[in-house]
Amino acid sequence: MRxxxxxxxxxxxxxxxxxxxxxxxxxxxxxxxxPNRAPHPxxxxxxxxxxxHLDHQPENCALENLRHMCQRCHIAYDAEHHAQTAxxxxxxxxxxxxxx
Numbered sequence: 784m785r786x787x788x789x790x791x792x793x794x795x796x797x798x799x800x801x802x803x804x805x806x807x808x809x810x811x812x813x814x815x816x817x818p819n820r821a822p823h824p825x826x827x828x829x830x831x832x833x834x835x836h837l838d839h840q841p842e843n844c845a846l847e848n849l850r851h852m853c854q855r856c857h858i859a860y861d862a863e864h865h866a867q868t869a870x871x872x873x874x875x876x877x878x879x880x881x882x883x
Contacts, residue, residue: 785841785842786841786844787842787844790844793834793844793846793849794834796846797834797846797849797850797851798832798851800846800851801832801850801851803818803819803832803851804816804817804818804819804832804851805817805818805830805832805851805852805853805856806850806851806852807850807852807856808850808852808855808856808857808859808860809837809850809860810860811856811859811860812855812856812859815852815853815855815856817830817853817855817856818830819831819832823853823854823855825855826854826855828854830853830854831853831854832851832852832853833851833852833854833857834849834850834851834852835849835850835851835852835856835857835860835861836848836849837849837850837860839861839864
């Protein structure tokens with residue numbers, strides 16, 4: 784299990800700090816303050832805040848590593864990481880197919 788047993792408590796601390804608004808995406812949309820459960824001021828979609836790990840490591844739950852992000856900010860922030868893990872996943876699958 785990569786998330787700690789008190790994950791909900793940690794998320795509540797992040798939500799309190801953020802004021803239930805997006806804290807922005809470093810390097811992409813740092814000034815985003817989209818409020819949770821309201822239409823996003825840019826995209827118009829209903830905001831669903833999630834708690835992002837800035838270092839992409841769920842085990843690192845230090846508050847300075849966590850940030851409340853809307854869908855737009857979280858997807859932008861994670862795009863490179865997702866591309867890398869998808870590449871590695873495809874590479875591993877091809878290697879297994881080749882060996883098998």
